[in-house]
Amino acid sequence: MIHTHTLPDNKGLMAKLSDLFWRRPWVLLLALLLPAILWLGIIYIGSLVALLVQSFFSIDEFSGLIKYELTLKTYLELLRPANLDIIVRTVTMATSVTVAAVVVAFPIAFYAARYARGRWKVVFYVGVMLPLWSSYLVKVYAWKLILAKEGILNWILAKLHLGWALDGILSIPVIGGNSLSVSYIGTFFVFLYVWLPFMVLPMQAALERVPNSYLEASADLGAKPSKTFWSVVFPLALPGIIAGSIFTFSLTLGDYIIPQIVGSSRLFIGQAVYSHQGTAGNIPLAAAFTVVPIVIMAFYLWFAKRKGAFDAL
């Protein structure tokens, strides 16, 4: 650059650095990226790798100490019926929460994307964004209040003389229980509530991108509204739905707080990880358990990428 030659040579450090950045762009690039690479690479990836390595160690059954020899023994332990149960239970819960979130979120996203105008648009946008970002624990706490025996839900049901219906639902084996706050149904509702906004936003973004002319073309060609919906709108919204389901699915898989506060005492993957690393001190098994959601999510993300869900994020 010409001006670097015309300026006096006794420049400050800043200017010299600046010139270096200009002449060698990769130095600037490296300077920009290095802090994040160091931080995330060393602290985050480093810890993650250390954890994964530990899943190949095993615990000595007699002394309770970790044996530092590479083995797949700990992974075999995952296949024990009790542990397999935990995995199946968690995946089933994550799947049902995701399906329910799609069903509940769709009308909200559809209305917000295609019909809401002006002030209503803002109401819907802020109305989804606020619960998305607001405190996770406060939301869980609100549900503890709702589901309590003396709480609002039972009160409403009693006023409506519908207590028998709740009793009927709670008497269903497996998903029922003594009360909502100690049953899978309760856990399910809290999960659905807490992760719902994560489904609405990407769905709405995908729906907003469906061109109106497509819908008109479909109608012009004689399709009924339901046909237009299933053949045009839904396939185009699918990437958004999958993008949202990444969140609802992944967040449910790894959560250990909600099932601990609202739910039966049977464990979910997150709780199993937590208890194995804590009181049991069985880090290898805890590490092996964390591999389960990682593998499931890797497959899920691979599938989502193929469906173009990342463009909808």
Next chain:
Amino acid sequence: MRSSQDSRAPLSLKTAAVCGLLFMHLPILLIFIYAFTTEDKTYQWPPPGFTLKWLGVTWNRPDVWEAMRLSLKVAAISTCIALVLGTLSAAAVSRSKFFGRETISLLIILPIALPGIITGIALRSAFSIADIPFSVWTIVLGHATFCVVVVYNNAVARFRRTSTSLVEASMDLGANSFQTFRYIILPNIATALLAGGMLAFALSFDEVIVTTLTAGQQATLPIWMLEELVRPRQRPVTNVVAMVVFLVTFVPILLAYYLIRDGDHVSGQGK
């Protein structure tokens, strides 16, 4: 352009949408009612009466203040770290194409794409391997890691909309990189950074999944609340704390929304 028959939604759709929205908000309203109930032993509904007493009781609780201070401190430090790391990497990723660009994005997004417990356990075991005692800083390490993505996403979105010709003009006029950053780039991305910072702050302030694993004896406000949730001992104080936590995160979220509502959308959902 939208056709005229498109502008009216079927009643069923409208009802479902409004019900869904109510479902997302009514439970939070409940928190505000319970903070003023006179009942202190159960979660009784409807509240037998209303009182302001618990606000005063909570105000005089040193443990709540202690937890509040720690939470604010951790959130402030983590946000600062996230702002630096997020802005720099966003500048690199959005300004140039280079080998490994996708990997960098993945690296930044990973801490929120993987369930929080994995981040938490990984950090915890790393601390124990490296013999690092738990402290405020171990909490900050965890929080900053997943806050980077929030700042990064907001900054990338803004960088993409900012034209590079301004930067080139500034350099042509003789400004060095630092002056260009200070006078051209920073004013352009300031609101996006502010918004990202607010969201990062809100995210850190109420984070509990990673925090329980990276905190030793220290209790942040969410950890204090979690203990109360598992073993309720002082329900009225917890009710008030829940309301306060909600309000402390509510304000930055709303501010962030107003800062970025023109054009950008809030990116980086996920905790």
